[in-house]
Amino acid sequence: MLKKKNIPVPEDNLKFIDVHCHLPFPRPKNDQLPSDKEQYLSYFKMGGQFLITSSIDMNTLNIIINFMKKFDKNFGFTCGWAPQTVTYTPKTKYNSEWRNWIDYIQNNSEKYLGIGEIGLDFHHAKTLEKRNDQIKEFRKIIELTKELNKPYILHVRNAAKHEFDKQHPEHRFNKEDAANKTILNILKEFNIEPKKVMWHCFSGPAEYGKTLSDQGFMLSVPSSAYGFERWRKVTKFSPLESLLTETDSYYQHPFKRGPINVPSNVKYSISAIAYSHKVSQQLVSEKTIENAIDFFNLEIES
Numbered sequence: 001m002l003k004k005k006n007i008p009v010p011e012d013n014l015k016f017i018d019v020h021c022h023l024p025f026p027r028p029k030n031d032q033l034p035s036d037k038e039q040y041l042s043y044f045k046m047g048g049q050f051l052i053t054s055s056i057d058m059n060t061l062n063i064i065i066n067f068m069k070k071f072d073k074n075f076g077f078t079c080g081w082a083p084q085t086v087t088y089t090p091k092t093k094y095n096s097e098w099r100n101w102i103d104y105i106q107n108n109s110e111k112y113l114g115i116g117e118i119g120l121d122f123h124h125a126k127t128l129e130k131r132n133d134q135i136k137e138f139r140k141i142i143e144l145t146k147e148l149n150k151p152y153i154l155h156v157r158n159a160a161k162h163e164f165d166k167q168h169p170e171h172r173f174n175k176e177d178a179a180n181k182t183i184l185n186i187l188k189e190f191n192i193e194p195k196k197v198m199w200h201c202f203s204g205p206a207e208y209g210k211t212l213s214d215q216g217f218m219l220s221v222p223s224s225a226y227g228f229e230r231w232r233k234v235t236k237f238s239p240l241e242s243l244l245t246e247t248d249s250y251y252q253h254p255f256k257r258g259p260i261n262v263p264s265n266v267k268y269s270i271s272a273i274a275y276s277h278k279v280s281q282q283l284v285s286e287k288t289i290e291n292a293i294d295f296f297n298l299e300i301e302s
């Protein structure tokens with residue numbers, strides 16, 4: 001049995017911003033989730049101030065653009081080419097999809113809020129070749145978008161202990177912070193300012209929660225931090241000034257095993273931060289909204 005910690009539930013009337021969800025998105029089979037429209041409307045009814053959704057490739061970008069023809073109030077999106085997209089897109093269509101994507105990014109920068117999720121995922125890429133491919137594509141994205149001066153949203157997942165590359169067991173990419181280190185080197189190489197970079201669903205290792213925020217990076221705390229201590233402890237020592245809140249829905253869930261999440265659950269990120277930082281939920285709500293407005297340069301319509 002999971003031992004439940006006594007974390008207070010989200011208070012009534014909290015205001016919030018989910019800076020990273022996937023709505024709309026291709027649905028899992030037989031999902032129990034409310035419709036995209038219902039999720040969008042209930043988010044604002046429950047206290048949402050602005051909602052940011054993330055695409056991961058050309059297909060999900062088109063789905064979002066289409067949805068926004070009807071629903072665009074206080075709703076924005078970021079343009080991602082996720083590391084999973086690099087690893088799983090069939091070779092036969094990779095180049096044409098990529099060209100369409102980079103073409104959109106370079107010619108429509110006024111339409112979107114940031115670039116991401118982009119990054120490295122050494123859980124999905126377990127071989128040296130696949131890891132090097134992700135690195136090559138990440139570097140290319142930074143190089144080609146640097147001049148646009150948009151915020152970046154990173155997806156960074158280090159290899160777990162059992163996920164080492166069996167052909168190269170001693171390789172540095174197997175280390176528990178290998179993806180973090182590789183990303184940091186590339187950002188440095190291109191002189192990307194840390195304050196323009198958010199680590200989405202920040203997952204550690206724990207000491208990075210402090211060192212990254214010290215350097216000026218922004219870290220986003222998922223709603224799963226409410227029910228899972230490992231998500232909470234990595235930002236325990238990051239100041240409120242560096243924190244944002246997200247659900248990553250429909251992935252994850254505040255306290256069950258996802259993926260069955262909705263954007264309004266972002267209020268659980270607020271409870272989690274209030275608990276780990278020993279401050280009021282009200283303060284966390286105010287700070288994280290302010291941080292989101294600053295980071296993404298949001299204009300909230302009333």
Ligand SMILES: [Zn+2]
Pocket residue numbers: 020021022054117248
């Ligand atoms: Zn995501």
